[in-house]
Amino acid sequence: MMWRKSILYLIVFTSGAVVLALEIVAGRFLQVKFGSTIHVWGNLIAVFLAGLSLGYYLGGHLSDRHASFTRFGLLLLLSAALVGSLPLYAFSVREMVFQRLGMERVETIGPLLASLGLFFLPTIVLGTVSPYAVRLVADDPARLGRQVGSLYAFSTVGSIVGALGTTFYLIAMLDTPTQFYLFGAIQALLALTALGWGILVAEPSGARSPSPTGER
Amino acid sequence: MKVRWLLVAAILAAGPWAQAYEVLFEAESPYHHIRVTEEEGFRYLSFDETRGTQSAMKLSDPTFLYYTYTRLAFAGLAFVGEPKDALFVGLGGASMPKFFRRHYPEANMDIAEIDPVIVEVAKKRFEFAEDPRTRVYVKDGRVFLTKIDKQYDLIVLDAYNTSSIPFHLTTKEFMEEVRRRLKPTGVVVANIWSPDLNQYFEAEIKTMQVTFPELYIFPGLSSGNYIFVATNQPGQIQRYVLVERAKEIMREKKFHFDLADLVKSTYQYATKRPCRAEVLTDNRAPVETMRSQKAM
Numbered sequence: 352m353m354w355r356k357s358i359l360y361l362i363v364f365t366s367g368a369v370v371l372a373l374e375i376v377a378g379r380f381l382q383v384k385f386g387s388t389i390h391v392w393g394n395l396i397a398v399f400l401a402g403l404s405l406g407y408y409l410g411g412h413l414s415d416r417h418a419s420f421t422r423f424g425l426l427l428l429l430s431a432a433l434v435g436s437l438p439l440y441a442f443s444v445r446e447m448v449f450q451r452l453g454m455e456r457v458e459t460i461g462p463l464l465a466s467l468g469l470f471f472l473p474t475i476v477l478g479t480v481s482p483y484a485v486r487l488v489a490d491d492p493a494r495l496g497r498q499v500g501s502l503y504a505f506s507t508v509g510s511i512v513g514a515l516g517t518t519f520y521l522i523a524m525l526d527t528p529t530q531f532y533l534f535g536a537i538q539a540l541l542a543l544t545a546l547g548w549g550i551l552v553a554e555p556s557g558a559r560s561p562s563p564t565g566e567r
Numbered sequence: 568m569k570v571r572w573l574l575v576a577a578i579l580a581a582g583p584w585a586q587a588y589e590v591l592f593e594a595e596s597p598y599h600h601i602r603v604t605e606e607e608g609f610r611y612l613s614f615d616e617t618r619g620t621q622s623a624m625k626l627s628d629p630t631f632l633y634y635t636y637t638r639l640a641f642a643g644l645a646f647v648g649e650p651k652d653a654l655f656v657g658l659g660g661a662s663m664p665k666f667f668r669r670h671y672p673e674a675n676m677d678i679a680e681i682d683p684v685i686v687e688v689a690k691k692r693f694e695f696a697e698d699p700r701t702r703v704y705v706k707d708g709r710v711f712l713t714k715i716d717k718q719y720d721l722i723v724l725d726a727y728n729t730s731s732i733p734f735h736l737t738t739k740e741f742m743e744e745v746r747r748r749l750k751p752t753g754v755v756v757a758n759i760w761s762p763d764l765n766q767y768f769e770a771e772i773k774t775m776q777v778t779f780p781e782l783y784i785f786p787g788l789s790s791g792n793y794i795f796v797a798t799n800q801p802g803q804i805q806r807y808v809l810v811e812r813a814k815e816i817m818r819e820k821k822f823h824f825d826l827a828d829l830v831k832s833t834y835q836y837a838t839k840r841p842c843r844a845e846v847l848t849d850n851r852a853p854v855e856t857m858r859s860q861k862a863m
Binding site for chain 2: 379382383384385386387388389449453454457458519522523525526527528
């Protein structure tokens with residue numbers, strides 16, 4: 352079904368964009384307080400990668416239990432809430448971490464603590480998107496490899512768009528809180544799309560999971 | 568035919584020796600590609616691939632200020648008088664700190680430099696040294712400023728020179744922190760490099776206009792550097808007053824250049840200068856983009 356697959360590709364592409372966009376905005380956000388040292392980027396990238404890995408793992412597990420568009424939509428909604436709510440507490444967390452650390456450690460440990468406190472959870476949930484989509488798209492074991500590959504390729508191309516779009520446009524056009532709200536809104540739209548499909552098409556849960564021998 | 572090839576070979580072989588300058592040191596730090604070269608009695612510090620140099624030192628006189636803008640930066644002294652506590656954000660080749668140390672031996676000088684390799688290079692190649700009253704902190708300038716519990720008579724911001732400006736050192740919130748670290752009669756001197764007048768330049772002016780009661784701009788003319796001086800106290804100080812003070816300082820300290828003349832020829836009172844730009848804030852300071860936009 353073309354629509355079904357297209358929605359999954361769209362979701363994966365857009366989430367991929369949001370991950371990178373969020374990372375770049377997060378870097379600038381941390382730089383304000385913790386400086387333009389290499390520690391900001393090093394820690395941020397490490398936290399994002401850790402979050403994504405954990406997300407991949409959890410997303411895979413969750414999708415094996417019960418793969419459905421509705422649940423996918425709920426996961427996406429969670430990511431929307433985590434990212435979109437950042438402006439409500441990110442500034443105070445950043446300030447608190449900065450205040451609590453002395454000059455000796457604020458540059459090295461500050462970015463790590465702030466990144467963990469603010470961006471670890473959102474990236475975990477964002478990381479569940481791709482493996483969950485894989486489970487939903489897979490309908491033919493003979494073509495599993497290329498389906499997974501295509502999804503991940505789309506996700507990564509989305510990341511490119513997110514990175515370049517943020518650097519060349521978003522940073523100049525919007526302020527930081529608006530950027531976080533925007534990313535949350537985008538994830539929410541993806542969530543509504545998945546939820547809509549899940550409810551309207553009313554797929555029975557786990558219906559599309561292929562049996563090991565390829566029989567339906 | 569053979570002669571022509573021999574000639575070409577000879578020219579190519581002579582290439583390395585045909586260069587008038589010598590590369591003394593080259594290294595990759597986490598922040599810059601650093602190069603130290605020497606040519607005709609001067610030692611230069613350059614960053615990255617750009618041909619422009621960050622700093623120049625006269626070998627026969629390490630405290631000699633070569634670039635006009637470094638001399639102009641000391642116009643700040645005419646506002647402050649005898650500074651007891653000074654802060655330099657950004658070390659570079661240490662031209663200004665060395666000059667300052669020579670003429671103000673009793674003053675306390677803190678320097679915040681983010682790149683430890685720059686500090687090493689300044690000490691090993693540019694005759695810079697710490698002493699009981701000179702202390703270098705390998706820290707980001709804003710982190711240092713917000714964490715240190717000190718007030719200064721003079722704060723020199725010289726971290727804007729490189730091709731990429733750290734945006735968090737350009738914003739209203741940062742300037743407010745700077746103001747908080749100034750003594751009541753203190754001033755901040757910022758070296759803003761702007762070879763073409765762009766939207767960032769205008770925005771920086773606007774940002775400092777809203778944070779400080781008074782702003783003065785001293786253009787460095789040929790180099791594209793502009794020295795911004797902002798005071799903690801309201802009340803315009805007239806050109807002739809500054810020139811007189813500069814003359815006194817020159818006489819007393821015996822500077823190698825004419826500070827009074829520089830002040831006289833470049834003084835611009837910028838507190839009320841019309842500015843069609845938005846204030847730079849921590850949440851929105853797209854300085855890189857603004858730099859490529861023409862000033863409105």
